[in-house]
Amino acid sequence: MADLFQGAALPDVTTTVQKQDTAPEFYTNYLQDIANLGQSAVQQGGVAGFSPLQQQAFQMAPNLAFSGTGSLGQASQMITGAGGTAAPEIVQGYMNPYTSNVVDEMGRLTQRNINENVLPALNGAAVGTGQFGSRRQQQVTGQTLRDIQSDLLGKQYQALSGGYDTATKNAQTDLARQLSSGQALTQLGQEQFQTGTGGLNALYNLGAKQQDLGQKSLDYPMLAAQNYAKLLSGANIPTGSIQQTVAPGTQNQFGVSPLAQIGSLGSILYSLYSGDPTAAANTATAGGKPVPKAEGGAVLMADGGMAEDVMPSNAAYHDGQGNYYNEHGYLVG
Numbered sequence: 001m002a003d004l005f006q007g008a009a010l011p012d013v014t015t016t017v018q019k020q021d022t023a024p025e026f027y028t029n030y031l032q033d034i035a036n037l038g039q040s041a042v043q044q045g046g047v048a049g050f051s052p053l054q055q056q057a058f059q060m061a062p063n064l065a066f067s068g069t070g071s072l073g074q075a076s077q078m079i080t081g082a083g084g085t086a087a088p089e090i091v092q093g094y095m096n097p098y099t100s101n102v103v104d105e106m107g108r109l110t111q112r113n114i115n116e117n118v119l120p121a122l123n124g125a126a127v128g129t130g131q132f133g134s135r136r137q138q139q140v141t142g143q144t145l146r147d148i149q150s151d152l153l154g155k156q157y158q159a160l161s162g163g164y165d166t167a168t169k170n171a172q173t174d175l176a177r178q179l180s181s182g183q184a185l186t187q188l189g190q191e192q193f194q195t196g197t198g199g200l201n202a203l204y205n206l207g208a209k210q211q212d213l214g215q216k217s218l219d220y221p222m223l224a225a226q227n228y229a230k231l232l233s234g235a236n237i238p239t240g241s242i243q244q245t246v247a248p249g250t251q252n253q254f255g256v257s258p259l260a261q262i263g264s265l266g267s268i269l270y271s272l273y274s275g276d277p278t279a280a281a282n283t284a285t286a287g288g289k290p291v292p293k294a295e296g297g298a299v300l301m302a303d304g305g306m307a308e309d310v311m312p313s314n315a316a317y318h319d320g321q322g323n324y325y326n327e328h329g330y331l332v333g
Helices: 025-044 052-064 069-083 087-128 135-229 258-273
Strands: 016-022 240-246 284-286 289-291
Touching (some): 025 135, 087 135
Antiparallel strands (some): 016 240, 284 289
16 A cells, blocks of 8 residues: 555566576587587488499399300200100111111122022032023022021011110110200209309499498498587586566566655755745754755745744654645644
8 A cells, every 4th residue: 555655566567587598608619519510411421322343233133144044945955855755766766877787788798699609609500410490490599599588587687676776775875865964954054043143142242341331431420420429428517597587567566655756846846946035044943953855945934934933843844835744744734
């Protein structure tokens, strides 16, 4: 509650407080360095591209991926041929040379022997016995030729039988060799494929190591920045704070009292009357003691005389306008 000496309390207001923590300059510089290093690391980093060895492996892959297909194709033909052919089907191919070179030659040689040796001998014998041209000569000649032919056929059959057995064995041997060759070519094709793809894998793996080294080179700036950021990790950094209060007023503050307002008015009046020649004094007395002025100005009567004879004894303050107040600021007299 306001009175003469105390103004009315100001209304409660909301106070805004801005508080900012502060760190030592060396630490803020350190944090700025970390930020700069991190930004530079991001700009320098990236993903490493394929190495030259990897690129070479990629270029060779289309050819080497199908290495051995030629050998495998030949092997397939040979194995299919050997597996789908029976020995009797190809025996005749082995018999033809044997028949012409052995069996037919046996007949030719036998016929030659008949013409050159047997018939002349039979004719000579018939002439010697006087039976040349006789029926007896014909019978002897026929029996001799029959025996020679029978012997020849027997020998030819025997030769053909042996030749067939030999031809069958040869055919089987050739089929087995063809099958074995096909299997060998199959193995060769597989080895060629493994060699080709193995070489590609070796190139790619070595290239991957080169790529990994390149990636580590790109990652190093960021790793260095991270290690730098850990240097003061866990350190006790002294910090302070700056607090700023922004408000038109705070709680429990008061406005200007009425007495202070009156004093201000008295100062104005004093400045007006201080130069008046009719003002004999700037103070008055009450009961033989001086009475203070209420912020300046002389105590005057209405007609301009002094107020010593009419001032109340309990007056403590006056306002220069004939009004008197006690020590509590209340009007008296």
